[in-house]
Amino acid sequence: MRLLHLEGVTKDYALGKTIVRALRGLDLSIETGEILAIMGPSGSGKSTLMHILGALDTPTDGTASLEGHDLLKLSENDLVTLRGRKVGFVFQTFNLIQALTAQQNVELPMIFLGVKRRDRLERARYLLEKVGLGDRVAHRPNELSGGERQRVAIARALANDPEILLADEPTGNLDSETGATILDLLKRLSVDQGKTMILITHDPDAAAIAHRVVRLRDGRVVQEVRNA
């Protein structure tokens, strides 16, 4: 089943007085349950694509749909709700909130969706157990190692049980050994829980866990490889 579909997508940015075209007529479809790696050099439009796939931003032109919802037609609030329910983000720099404990960071997406306190606590603990941090729930981010922080971020991304896990350079700030365990965790979780995963990465090791690798250059898909 087609989960995400982009067709002829362009995205323009105003950079001072000049208009920068980050995406130039990009086509891409992603199936439910697929693990897709998006690779490409800096400036190829990876981040912009990620923002559009994650419903953080809308295209300037073209069509973009998530589970049949036309992203260009949704109001800002509907877009927020959609990404809150359907997309879980894992960032290169973890992006945990420093003032909150690991558990509270995992609870955060559920708070905004109005999940009841008891259910929230239970799910946050379950997810932290799942990523191997059952004994770290009350620690704040600055008391955790890089790998542990990324685990918290993964637990947070799974909080609202989204269809899609969107990971932007998830191993970029980790040493290779830790990176490998994080990749392993991501793959295991997405397979176990039937998630669709999109990896934006420079890292060939990361790309290796994907079913399909898409290469971008100058805002277009220039290569598509299916891994065996």
Added chain:
Amino acid sequence: MLREFLRLAAQNVLHRKLRSFLAVLGVCIGIAAVVGLISIGLSLQAMMKGQVSKVFGVDTFVIMDQDMMNRQSHGVMKEFALDMETLRGVEGVKTVAAVRQRTAFVQGGMNAEGKMPQGFMPVMGLSPELLTEFSAFTGDLALEPGGRNIQVGDVEVAVLGADVAERLGVGVGASFLVAGEGKNEIRATVIGILAASEEDGGDDRGFSGGMSSASGDTVYIPYATMDRLWPEGNDFLVTAVKTLPGYEVDDVADRAEVALKAEGSRVTAITSGDITDVIDEMLGYINIFLGGLAAISLVVGGVGVMNTMFTSVLERTKDIGVMKAVGAKNRHILAIFLIESGLIGMFGGLVGTVFGLGLSAVVCWALNTFANMPGGVSFPFVASPGLIVVTLLGAFAIGAVSGLWPARRGARMPVVDALRYE
């Protein structure tokens, strides 16, 4: 969800302890100034009202010149004409006591130089009821040792101000001449001399103080003796009226004023309520002025909160991006930051209120202990619940309003830009 936002906001406040503390301190100082100054104003008001009710009680009113309650009178007492019998006939009136004032030629006895000192002096006729029933009006007229006060049934006696006694060269037991209208004259025996300290003492000693022009140069004689020297005329200074039990003092005062005015007396009846109204009005302005001054420091505190919140929003730009990425709507972000600044305001308000009340309590205590107030005047410490509630709500509002602008800026930040922010 509000509870969660409250928790998030509280955690943010606690996470930046020093900065939050400084912002709280700013609000705290402002609120302490407001609460402290207004409470001191309220104490002043309570003190003055206490004094009024001490003099008046619940059953007494006074008749004075009709301009007395006007601003133009500047508190100067003018004489007026009055028919005591009309006043006594008003329904609900129990006792009437009057003070009349004239200027009289007085002459003392022969002195050592063979001269008889003489001059024109103010003479006041005091109803004996004034001394028996309205003792609060006259205060405790302290006399020099050996003297006594005017009593019911006294005739042809006088109590002298210390200056008069000295100038006439008379002491207790001696007599002097008082000349009234026409050929009316008496020789009055001095029964008492006002203690000198009494005269320039406090402002609240009845007739020896601010309520009349009485001073060391006044001759006090019984009312009946006054009658013999001058017929009742345009010479009433003040008339005190006590009402019968069961009558509303304001009603009796209104009836008395109407009855007297019908006879052409230019008078007004003043109850304790009237005086309290004047005090309230006057101190109301003082309180507004004091509150306004203090409000300036509150505004400064608000600007401090605003500054803190701008820094906080800027510093947490990335957090805002993350929260929006995981499902926070603009109004959620707005709410979190508003609650945060509101908390700073409210906490500052809470501590500030305590400090303000403490300040007022200390000032009251110091005035009562060290200022040596005359006549048992005391400043009661007033903690007005209304003031406290209004201040706390106001403090929260100041925090929230100061946070509004920064919070809106945070809430409207595009998620992609916020996430990119380093």
